Amino acid sequence: MHTTEQLQQILDTAIQNLKFPDHPKQLYDPITYIINLGGKRVRPLLVLMATELFGEDANQSVHAAMAIEVFHNFTLVHDDIMDNAPLRRGQATVHEKWSTNVAILSGDVMMVEANKNLAKVNPIFLKDVLDTFNATAQGVCEGQQLDMEFEGRDDVSIEEYINMIRLKTAVLLGGALKLGAIIAGASEKDADLIYQFGENIGIAFQLQDDILDVYADPEKFGKQVGGDIIANKKTFLLLKAFELADGETRASLDTWTSYKEFNAQEKVDTVRQVYDTLDIQEIAKENMNYYRNKALAVFEQINVSDERKANLLTLTEQLMAREY
Amino acid sequence: MHTTEQLQQILDTAIQNLKFPDHPKQLYDPITYIINLGGKRVRPLLVLMATELFGEDANQSVHAAMAIEVFHNFTLVHDDIMDNAPLRRGQATVHEKWSTNVAILSGDVMMVEANKNLAKVNPIFLKDVLDTFNATAQGVCEGQQLDMEFEGRDDVSIEEYINMIRLKTAVLLGGALKLGAIIAGASEKDADLIYQFGENIGIAFQLQDDILDVYADPEKFGKQVGGDIIANKKTFLLLKAFELADGETRASLDTWTSYKEFNAQEKVDTVRQVYDTLDIQEIAKENMNYYRNKALAVFEQINVSDERKANLLTLTEQLMAREY
Numbered sequence: 001m002h003t004t005e006q007l008q009q010i011l012d013t014a015i016q017n018l019k020f021p022d023h024p025k026q027l028y029d030p031i032t033y034i035i036n037l038g039g040k041r042v043r044p045l046l047v048l049m050a051t052e053l054f055g056e057d058a059n060q061s062v063h064a065a066m067a068i069e070v071f072h073n074f075t076l077v078h079d080d081i082m083d084n085a086p087l088r089r090g091q092a093t094v095h096e097k098w099s100t101n102v103a104i105l106s107g108d109v110m111m112v113e114a115n116k117n118l119a120k121v122n123p124i125f126l127k128d129v130l131d132t133f134n135a136t137a138q139g140v141c142e143g144q145q146l147d148m149e150f151e152g153r154d155d156v157s158i159e160e161y162i163n164m165i166r167l168k169t170a171v172l173l174g175g176a177l178k179l180g181a182i183i184a185g186a187s188e189k190d191a192d193l194i195y196q197f198g199e200n201i202g203i204a205f206q207l208q209d210d211i212l213d214v215y216a217d218p219e220k221f222g223k224q225v226g227g228d229i230i231a232n233k234k235t236f237l238l239l240k241a242f243e244l245a246d247g248e249t250r251a252s253l254d255t256w257t258s259y260k261e262f263n264a265q266e267k268v269d270t271v272r273q274v275y276d277t278l279d280i281q282e283i284a285k286e287n288m289n290y291y292r293n294k295a296l297a298v299f300e301q302i303n304v305s306d307e308r309k310a311n312l313l314t315l316t317e318q319l320m321a322r323e324y
Numbered sequence: 325m326h327t328t329e330q331l332q333q334i335l336d337t338a339i340q341n342l343k344f345p346d347h348p349k350q351l352y353d354p355i356t357y358i359i360n361l362g363g364k365r366v367r368p369l370l371v372l373m374a375t376e377l378f379g380e381d382a383n384q385s386v387h388a389a390m391a392i393e394v395f396h397n398f399t400l401v402h403d404d405i406m407d408n409a410p411l412r413r414g415q416a417t418v419h420e421k422w423s424t425n426v427a428i429l430s431g432d433v434m435m436v437e438a439n440k441n442l443a444k445v446n447p448i449f450l451k452d453v454l455d456t457f458n459a460t461a462q463g464v465c466e467g468q469q470l471d472m473e474f475e476g477r478d479d480v481s482i483e484e485y486i487n488m489i490r491l492k493t494a495v496l497l498g499g500a501l502k503l504g505a506i507i508a509g510a511s512e513k514d515a516d517l518i519y520q521f522g523e524n525i526g527i528a529f530q531l532q533d534d535i536l537d538v539y540a541d542p543e544k545f546g547k548q549v550g551g552d553i554i555a556n557k558k559t560f561l562l563l564k565a566f567e568l569a570d571g572e573t574r575a576s577l578d579t580w581t582s583y584k585e586f587n588a589q590e591k592v593d594t595v596r597q598v599y600d601t602l603d604i605q606e607i608a609k610e611n612m613n614y615y616r617n618k619a620l621a622v623f624e625q626i627n628v629s630d631e632r633k634a635n636l637l638t639l640t641e642q643l644m645a646r647e648y
């Protein structure tokens with residue numbers, strides 16, 4: 001069994017070994033660019049960790065891990081077009097650096113590259129691996145669609161929001177873990193359990209993101225604190241605030257979310273005050289902990305020794321403990 | 325062995341049976357829309373025909389045929405965004421009818437749907453099927469990229485052009501046939517031969533398209549004759565004309581392809597006259613026949629009785645005989 005650092009080393013090597021044709025340059029250069037922008041590589045790490053959890057060597061699932069990482073980067077490239085985002089990890093997005101057409105087509109070929117990596121897994125597991133990957137990819141697309149639709153709606157319920165973040169971000173964590181489990185020959189029951197663990201912990205992570213975006217320490221936070229508030233992003237916090245607000249708090253929310261021009265810091269401060277009045281941070285944390293505990297309860301049921309479970313549990317706790 | 329009409333019936337039923345989730349509507353409605361715009365369904369038909377060519381029942385490859393058809397429609401949706409095309413088969417393109425974002429994301433999920441269909445093939449052939457499909461999909465993306473790049477270049481050679489149409493349109497015909505062959509358990513040699521047949525006949529088809537766009541009977545042609553000339557599309561005919569033109573013909577080509585405003589019919593007539601002077605139609609037909617004959621020579625080498633070969637040969641001849 002490898003340490004987490006060793007697994008990260010395996011991933012780094014595998015990412016360096018991802019080779020794409022030289023030509024046409026405009027098709028393949030963006031792939032190398034986006035993949036080398038970095039990121040924590042949590043998703044491919046989950047693939048490897050799940051494989052080792054069930055007693056198989058992580059090297060068995062490195063192709064599946066690459067499929068997940070390339071697929072994830074493909075969704076970033078296409079999402080950035082749809083969200084009209086200029087920056088990704090502090091650098092120009094692909095459609096900004098090249099063009100929208102290049103970003104569409106490079107994204108498409110990344111999807112093909114993801115599938116090529118997937119096709120390299122042990123043929124015994126291929127059918128299961130494909131079914132899991134395709135269901136995951138479909139969920140991610142549905143999540144992005146819902147996210148876009150929510151922008152134009154003012155009646156999004158908390159339940160719909162949770163379902164959206166489940167699809168947009170959590171199923172990929174669940175899918176990554178399940179792929180790793182399948183390749184280790186885990187039982188169907190255990191593979192489903194680890195999927196559920198991933199999905200629930202993924203929802204908890206996203207709720208944590210929502211909270212940090214408002215309450216992180218500005219000294220440590222990598223981006224502008226309050227960015228979601230400034231953009232009227234329908235996070236758990238804003239939706240819950242609208243659900244609970246009345247009288248003065250409601251009027252304040254209505255006013256500040258309808259301004260076309262405003263002082264950003266003033267908006268962040270005012271909306272955060274409303275959140276504080278309504279105890280939104282506490283409610284969001286309770287919800288986050290609900291999904292975290294659900295994840296951990298499912299994780300306990302997995303038929304593997306505590307010793308084997310330690311790595312994945314430590315990673316989860318580290319990710320949940322981040323304050324920025 | 326089924327007749328071509330029976331195979332088309334199998335396809336019609338399978339297409340009707342393609343079911344997508346109801347929700348999110350904006351993600352899945354465009355799929356049903358684009359697939360039901362029709363088309364000749366040549367590509368999925370080739371999958372089925374190749375399967376029967378090698379002695380297996382076409383129903384064995386119907387999922388692969390659907391994968392090819394859904395993938396093809398995915399490329400149409402994304403190509404139409406990139407080409408800024410308002411119409412597809414006389415109807416609004418997906419990005420026109422919905423939006424660019426919807427077209428990007430619906431396209432993405434169509435790629436997933438194609439892969440889901442592919443995953444349903446007999447697991448014995450799954451690895452080979454995936455490798456062939458992924459190589460095909462990658463080629464199609466490369467072809468589209470080259471096609472876009474060629475628009476901004478004035479030094480495209482005939483060789484580059486042939487390679488572009490090979491990738492953009494011909495590899496998908498070859499890939500469709502090879503998938504059908506693999507699922508029928510054809511030998512690797514025969515599967516490669518049928519791929520080569522498809523690739524060469526695909527190039528011949530595209531050259532025929534180039535010729536018909538200029539020389540079709542306007543009474544029978546479904547679209548405007550001369551559309552490629554009006555748009556300065558770098559077809560075989562235009563590239564060859566630029567290669568051969570000098571003096572007056574060169575001046576005429578230079579003039580008419582540089583006009584920003586012009587009378588469309590006058591441009592078509594003048595450029596066609598240049599083509600006639602340079603014998604371009606004849607040269608293009610020779611090239612088309614070169615690839616057709618190459619295809620037929622490869623087809624002959626396939627280790628199957630002439631009787632079994634008849635259906636596919638008849639279809640090919642029908643497609644090559646079309647005058648509009």
